[in-house]
Each structure stands twice: as structure tokens, then as C-alpha cells.
Amino acid sequence: MPTESKHHHPRELPDPVICTVDVVLLTLVENALQVVLARRAQEPFRGLAALPxxxxxxxxDRDARDAAERVLREKTGLQSPYLEQLxxxxxPGRDPRGWSVSVAWYALVPWEALESRWTDHLEVTSTSQVRGLPFDHERIVHEALDRVRSKSSYSSLPVHLCRESFTLPQLQAVYEATLGETINKVSFRRKMEELGFVEPIPGATTGGAHRPAQLYRLRDEFRRNLSLTDRGINSGG
Amino acid sequence: MPTESKHHHPRELPDPVICTVDVVLLTLVENALQVVLARRAQEPFRGLAALPxxxxxxxxDRDARDAAERVLREKTGLQSPYLEQLxxxxxPGRDPRGWSVSVAWYALVPWEALESRWTDHLEVTSTSQVRGLPFDHERIVHEALDRVRSKSSYSSLPVHLCRESFTLPQLQAVYEATLGETINKVSFRRKMEELGFVEPIPGATTGGAHRPAQLYRLRDEFRRNLSLTDRGINSGG
DNA sequence: CGAATAGTGTCTGTAAGACAGTATCTG
DNA sequence: CAGATACTGTCTTACAGACACTATTCG
Structure with missing residues (x-):
């Protein structure tokens, strides 16, 4: 990769670059997408809420993904959420310490996975009102949201916001939250059948009032890989 | 972004990371996708063909994109091809010099843009037979191809492999080359109409034998931004 | 039985593919 | 006019959305 044309001398290395990872951790609280922020323990921007x-x-670190997983573990205790590179x-301007490269990632977890390990240096903000983030974190959040919305329209991505077991109406509500629009019930169920990333849990249904619903779970093959369709789950991609 | 917990002392910075950019430059020769490789002038792997x-x-450099554009300019003379981050x-293992981060990009150019500035340290290889590349460049090429194929199925991306003016049958052949499958002619023309990223050049048609074809050009709004459809240009995404 | 939620059957409109037709050039 | 390529009209099929219907629980 280096290209400088100094001959015969040991070549000069360019100035070092600050290399970091940042994670946009998304979760769903009452069917509204939320970003998890961590209060910074160090300068710069010590005390401010920012992306972990x-x-x-x-x-x-074995690679940048490993670094992102470590950062998530250190700040939220999460072991292995769905994590994808953004x-x-x-x-030179995004970090006051100097010229920097940040490898940004986004992660999706069910709220229940966070609730248990909550600490007071964490906070959640509705994605519709993230403001005042340091660095270029606001831009990173918006790009992550665009990506998640777009991927949700043709993949199993949103299922990672669901708990271990869930009903189809719940899953549909999750899709509607990430897509920001309602989906036709019949079409949705047809699509889930076609995509085949969920399977009914034999004999398991919800209790409570009203007709019980079949409980489903994510099939193992799709824990790390998404199931994709080219025709779109909703109308507008 | 830093998290270490040393109190009151100036914190230690982690070891430096080698920061590079690599570009997968794609072009079309006789309707076959080709990668442009550059012979390395420096160690490591001096003399080997590798990604620029x-x-x-x-x-x-103002940012990593700027670095990628500079590298492309230095090695191929290309001024501003379509360039997107991969x-x-x-x-630690991908570069013998040590722990490294490479920001990979892919670029699409019409063959004619390269032909003129060709130099003997460049070479083209059919994408179906890239082999023996140093670093993890083979993996990068394959991920770029996956990305280009996938984006081609729902966007105007392949048009950047065309010259300034082109006919619809030519454009269809370009799509077929990037997608690796044939497309229905009627559907294709309907899609191009719907996507609206090309416009007929008034009065301009091809000469030569047979019925002349209308010449089209890319509309200015879509030089830097793709035109997207959610329903797919071909059958399988 | 009524309310509420889960799940299905079926009709209709839209959009994609197949196929065959027409159009326009050269020699 | 034959051959070749460009372009279009139209039929058929597949799929998405609308809507109404059935199913199953609780009180």
C-alpha cells in the first residue's frame, strides 16, 4: 500500500493516525428505536454522553470487530449482540486530539439484554431526538439509522431487537418501528414464511387475555447471517 | 473514544496502527468485469501486482476518501471516478509491517478513461480469475464484487462503467455483465424509464449498420448519487 | 356473549416476464 | 429485399395489498 518514491533510503512513515472504534448500540423501548450512550470517563469531552x-x-485486539466487541463489553457488559460494520x-477535525480514523459499527439488542446490566454511566435517547453529541457522533448515528432502516426493508435484521421468543404480531411491530411505517399483516406473514428465518416453538403460545399467539424463535442459521429478500418487506425501500 | 482508566497521569496511547487505503478499481473490457492492479514499487511485496x-x-489528506482519490490519481491518473467506501x-496479520487498518474503496470507470493514461506498471485481470494477490487483497476484491453485484440489482451503479453516451442495449449489456445473468429486455427498459437516471440525447443516434439506436447520457443529478429502486432490476437480488 | 387479539381466504390491482410484432438501418 | 439490430404492444403470471372472515381467549 505505500507509494512514496524515496529510493534506497528507509522510507519515512507518515504521521500516526488515531485509530478508534465507535458503536451505535440500538434497542427498542416501547416500540421506539433508542440509541444507548455512555458518559465519557476521559478527555476529550469528559462527562458528555457519547457513542461507546x-x-x-x-x-x-484481533481486528477492528474484536475492538468493537471489547468496547461494548467494557461499557455495557453485552457479550455478543448482532454487530455489523457501518x-x-x-x-483532521472530527477529534480534537488530531487526525483520526474511527471504524463505526452498529449493534442491535433487545432491551431486556441491557436492562439487567444497567449502570448509571449509560443512558438511552430516542433516535428521533439525538442531539449535542461530541465528535461527529451525530452523523454516525444518522448513517446507522439510514442503514438499519434500509436493511430492515429486505432482511431479517430487526429480529435482533426481539427477545429469544416472540410472536409474529410483535415481530411486525418491531419492523414497523424500524421502518417507520405500517405493514400489511397478510403480506408481512407471507414474507416471514418466505424468508424462513423464524420457526414456531412447538407448543409455546402467549398467555394473557385474548386469543393466544404462537411463539417463534430465530433459527440458528440466522444468528450471525441475515436472511435476505430482493422484493422488499414493505412497499417503499 | 478512549476508555483506559489511568487516573491523573497523562494516559498512555496504544501502539500506533498502520493506516492505509486500498482501491478496487473496476472496469469493463468486452463486457467482462476487470480489476485494475498496480505493480508495487515498494516493499513489502515489491514487484507484485496488488490493489492500488x-x-x-x-x-x-482531508479524509480517507481524499486519500483514496489521491492514490487513484497517483497510480492511474484518474481524476474523479465513481468511488464508494467498501x-x-x-x-495484525494482513500486512507484514504490523497491525494495520485499510479503508477499502471501490471505483467504477469506463475502459476508455483508463486506456488513454495506461502505463506499464498497471495491469487488468478478469474478476473471475484474480489470484496471487498480496495482503488480504483477494478478499477485498471479492467483497467489492459482491457489493457491486448486489448494488447493481437495485441501482444505477453500473452506468458508471459506461462512457459519456451509450445506448440502452449497451447499458443492458453492462448490467448483465455486472449481474452475471441476462435480463428481460422489456422489463429492463421499463425499469430504466422508472429509475429515470438516464435521458435521451436529443437527435443523437448510433451510426453503423442496422437500425440506429437512441443515445442516452447520465443525468447530472446522478453523477455522485445513485438512483435506487426497491423492486429490483433483475429477478434474483 | 362481547371485546379484543390472532390468524386465514380470497379478490383485485400492479408489475414483471414471454413473445411476437413493427421499425429502420446497410448492402 | 434479406439480414440485423432497435424498439413496442400485449398477454400471462406472480405477488402485494385490501378486506372481510374465522378462531380463541377472558370476563
Whole structure:
């Protein structure tokens, strides 16, 4: 990858670049998408709520994904949520410490996974009103939301916001929350059948008032890989 | 983004990370997708054909995209091809110099844009037989191909492999090349009408034998932004 | 039985693919 | 006019959305 044309001398390395990871951790509270923020323990922006992030540690991280998983673990205790790379945000101005590269990731977890390990340096904000974030974190959040919305329209992505077991009406509500629009019930169920990433849990149904609903679970093959369709789950992608 | 918990002392920075960009430059020769490789002028892997790449230069690059554009300019003379971020490839093993982060990009250009500035340190390889690339460049190429194929099925992406003016049958052939499958002619023309990213050039048609074809051009609004459809241009996404 | 939620049957409109037709050039 | 390529009209099929119907619980 290097290209400089100094001949015969040991070549100069360019100035070092600050290498970090940032994670947009999304969850659903009462069918509204929320971002999880962590109060910063260090400068810069100490005390401010920001995306969970940190330096890449070449000594211990196996790659950038590993760094993102470590950061998530350190700040939220989450072990292995659904995690996907969003992209790189870079430049001299985004971090006051200097020219930086941040590998941004987004993660989806059911609220219940967070609730148990909650600590007071964490907070949740509705995605519709994230404001005042340091660095370029607001831009990162918005790009993550765009990505999640777009992927939700043709994949099993939103299922990772659901608990271990869920009903189809619940899953539909989750899709509607991430897509920001209502979905036709019949079409939705047809699509879920076609995509085949959920399976009914034999004999398990919801209790409570009204007709009980069949409980479903994510099929194992789709824990790490999404199920995709080209024709779209809703009308407008 | 940093998280270490040293109190009151200036915190230790982690070891530096090698920061580079790599570009998967794609073009079409006789309706077959080709990758453009550059022979490496420097160690490691001096003399081997590899993806055009190089260090990020914090002193002069405004961001990673700027670095990728510079690298492309330096190695191929290309000024501003269609260029999109693919993602980050990282880890201790991919570069013999040490723990590295490469921001990978893919670019699409018409063959004619390259032909003129060709130099002997460049070579083209059919995407179906890229082999023996250093680093993890083979993986990067394959991910770029997946991405291009997938985006081609619902966007105007492939048009960037066409020259300034082109006919609809030519454009269809380009789509078929990137998708690797034939497309129904009527459906294709309906889709192009619907997507609306091309416009007929008034009065311009092809010469030569047979019925002349209407020449089209990319509409200005879609030079930097793709035109998207949710329903797919071909059958299988 | 009524309210409420879960789940299905079926009709209709829309959009994609197949196929065959018409159009326009060269030699 | 034959051959070749560009373009279009139209039929058929598949799928998405609308809507109404049935099913099953609780009180």
C-alpha cells in the first residue's frame, strides 16, 4: 500500500493516525428505536454522553470487530449482540486530539439484554431526538439509522431487537418501528414464511387475555447471517 | 473514544496502527468485469501486482476518501471516478509491517478513461480469475464484487462503467455483465424509464449498420448519487 | 356473549416476464 | 429485399395489498 518514491533510503512513515472504534448500540423501548450512550470517563469531552467507543488496541485486539466487541463489553457488559460494520469516519477535525480514523459499527439488542446490566454511566435517547453529541457522533448515528432502516426493508435484521421468543404480531411491530411505517399483516406473514428465518416453538403460545399467539424463535442459521429478500418487506425501500 | 482508566497521569496511547487505503478499481473490457492492479514499487511485496493503495497522509489528506482519490490519481491518473467506501479490513496479520487498518474503496470507470493514461506498471485481470494477490487483497476484491453485484440489482451503479453516451442495449449489456445473468429486455427498459437516471440525447443516434439506436447520457443529478429502486432490476437480488 | 387479539381466504390491482410484432438501418 | 439490430404492444403470471372472515381467549 505505500507509494512514496524515496529510493534506497528507509522510507519515512507518515504521521500516526488515531485509530478508534465507535458503536451505535440500538434497542427498542416501547416500540421506539433508542440509541444507548455512555458518559465519557476521559478527555476529550469528559462527562458528555457519547457513542461507546475507544482506541483500537493492537496488542490485544484481533481486528477492528474484536475492538468493537471489547468496547461494548467494557461499557455495557453485552457479550455478543448482532454487530455489523457501518464504515469509516475520518479526518483532521472530527477529534480534537488530531487526525483520526474511527471504524463505526452498529449493534442491535433487545432491551431486556441491557436492562439487567444497567449502570448509571449509560443512558438511552430516542433516535428521533439525538442531539449535542461530541465528535461527529451525530452523523454516525444518522448513517446507522439510514442503514438499519434500509436493511430492515429486505432482511431479517430487526429480529435482533426481539427477545429469544416472540410472536409474529410483535415481530411486525418491531419492523414497523424500524421502518417507520405500517405493514400489511397478510403480506408481512407471507414474507416471514418466505424468508424462513423464524420457526414456531412447538407448543409455546402467549398467555394473557385474548386469543393466544404462537411463539417463534430465530433459527440458528440466522444468528450471525441475515436472511435476505430482493422484493422488499414493505412497499417503499 | 478512549476508555483506559489511568487516573491523573497523562494516559498512555496504544501502539500506533498502520493506516492505509486500498482501491478496487473496476472496469469493463468486452463486457467482462476487470480489476485494475498496480505493480508495487515498494516493499513489502515489491514487484507484485496488488490493489492500488497507500498510506493515509494526515498532513495533506482531508479524509480517507481524499486519500483514496489521491492514490487513484497517483497510480492511474484518474481524476474523479465513481468511488464508494467498501469498509475496513484490519488485524495484525494482513500486512507484514504490523497491525494495520485499510479503508477499502471501490471505483467504477469506463475502459476508455483508463486506456488513454495506461502505463506499464498497471495491469487488468478478469474478476473471475484474480489470484496471487498480496495482503488480504483477494478478499477485498471479492467483497467489492459482491457489493457491486448486489448494488447493481437495485441501482444505477453500473452506468458508471459506461462512457459519456451509450445506448440502452449497451447499458443492458453492462448490467448483465455486472449481474452475471441476462435480463428481460422489456422489463429492463421499463425499469430504466422508472429509475429515470438516464435521458435521451436529443437527435443523437448510433451510426453503423442496422437500425440506429437512441443515445442516452447520465443525468447530472446522478453523477455522485445513485438512483435506487426497491423492486429490483433483475429477478434474483 | 362481547371485546379484543390472532390468524386465514380470497379478490383485485400492479408489475414483471414471454413473445411476437413493427421499425429502420446497410448492402 | 434479406439480414440485423432497435424498439413496442400485449398477454400471462406472480405477488402485494385490501378486506372481510374465522378462531380463541377472558370476563
Amino acid at each position: 467507543g475507544g482506541y483500537i488496541h493492537p496488542a490485544t 464504515g469509516v469516519f475520518s479526518g | 493503495g497507500g498510506y493515509i497522509h494526515p498532513a495533506t 469498509g475496513v479490513f484490519s488485524g
